[in-house]
Amino acid sequence: MSAAPHIPVLLAEVIDALAPAPGERHVDATFGAGGYSRALLERGAEVVAFDRDPDAIGGGQPLVAEAEGRLILIEAPFSAMESELDARDLAPVDGVVMDIGVSSMQLDQAERGFSFQGDGPLDMRMSQSGESAADFLNGADEGEIADVLYHYGEEPRSRRVARAIVEARPLATTAQLAAVVRKALGHKPHDKKDPATRTFQAIRIHVNRELGELADGLVAAERVLRPGGRLAVVTFHSLEDRLVKRFFRERSGSMPAGSRHLPPAAARAEPSFEDVGRAVRAGEAEVAANPRARSATLRVARRTSAAPWVSGEA
Numbered sequence: 001m002s003a004a005p006h007i008p009v010l011l012a013e014v015i016d017a018l019a020p021a022p023g024e025r026h027v028d029a030t031f032g033a034g035g036y037s038r039a040l041l042e043r044g045a046e047v048v049a050f051d052r053d054p055d056a057i058g059g060g061q062p063l064v065a066e067a068e069g070r071l072i073l074i075e076a077p078f079s080a081m082e083s084e085l086d087a088r089d090l091a092p093v094d095g096v097v098m099d100i101g102v103s104s105m106q107l108d109q110a111e112r113g114f115s116f117q118g119d120g121p122l123d124m125r126m127s128q129s130g131e132s133a134a135d136f137l138n139g140a141d142e143g144e145i146a147d148v149l150y151h152y153g154e155e156p157r158s159r160r161v162a163r164a165i166v167e168a169r170p171l172a173t174t175a176q177l178a179a180v181v182r183k184a185l186g187h188k189p190h191d192k193k194d195p196a197t198r199t200f201q202a203i204r205i206h207v208n209r210e211l212g213e214l215a216d217g218l219v220a221a222e223r224v225l226r227p228g229g230r231l232a233v234v235t236f237h238s239l240e241d242r243l244v245k246r247f248f249r250e251r252s253g254s255m256p257a258g259s260r261h262l263p264p265a266a267a268r269a270e271p272s273f274e275d276v277g278r279a280v281r282a283g284e285a286e287v288a289a290n291p292r293a294r295s296a297t298l299r300v301a302r303r304t305s306a307a308p309w310v311s312g313e314a
């Protein structure tokens with residue numbers, strides 16, 4: 001693999017939060033380059049790790065061998081965590097960690113199409129299967145593209161960008177897409193942020209159903225954690241963090257009464273999480289060593305003995 005290895009973000013804080021002990025079983029929902037899994041194994045825990053990217057699963061095989069039976073690596077979306085664990089009789093578990101988003105390996109390999117730094121095919125699929133970014137952009141109608149850019153990229157001029165994309169179709173490469181967005185929005189070489197950033201984020205989130213996966217993954221974690229089990233979630237932008245924050249507030253009963261997010265029946269359910277800590281951000285030293293850590297937010301909560309809330313409440 002030519003890409004630089006992924007540096008785990010907030011590693012010490014995540015491991016502190018999970019407090020793994022020998023004999024415990026933890027889920028690493030987003031294996032990536034295995035940074036968290038390795039640290040959990042070093043603490044004597046068993047690890048069941050998920051990744052939907054076949055490259056991550058392939059890259060993890062040496063660690064599976066090294067772990068001598070204490071690491072199980074599963075190629076599946078983490079939304080399927082409950083059924084995958086049940087099928088192997090591995091639930092309940094003592095901890096779940098989710099490190100949301102793309103890995104450095106995915107970003108740095110131009111042929112995966114996640115980045116406009118180098119030129120590659122408009123792909124962006126973590127699982128390397130299903131609808132690609134090119135399929136979506138060349139097939140969807142203008143309104144649908146605009147909605148994706150607006151909701152997932154928070155692109156204020158989503159309609160203008162969507163129109164430019166439709167006029168430029170068919171699009172095949174990341175460089176083509178970046179050029180279309182820059183032309184539509186105006187781009188000065190010294191702009192701090194490339195105007196294509198928001199469009200790329202939006203399309204990536206859409207193609208990988210990232211927010212749906214996150215919501216489903218949180219519900220699955222609630223169902224597989226034993227009472228006292230810990231859930232740690234690292235996110236990289238406000239759309240994801242808002243979702244995690246809201247989930248923890250609801251499930252711990254600290255959502256203000258009458259919240260528009262909660263149906264009345266759900267508001268009466270017993271809290272399924274407690275000890276929801278404040279958001280943790282990377283310190284200066286970590287950000288200096290790993291710029292990716294700048295936008296990371298960690299949230300942690302502990303599972304209570306209450307029944308999981310019925311699905312549809314996330």
Ligand SMILES: C[S@@+](CC[C@H](N)C(=O)[O-])C[C@H]1O[C@@H](n2cnc3c(N)ncnc32)[C@H](O)[C@@H]1O
Pocket residue numbers: 006007008009029030031032033034035036037050051052053056076077078079099100101102103104126213214
């Ligand atoms: C930020 S990286 C994780 C890095 C990892 N913590 C490490 O230390 O190397 C995210 C990884 O999660 C995977 N991923 C993202 N969303 C996923 C999902 N819904 N289900 C399974 N894997 C997912 C990606 O393919 C990627 O490899």
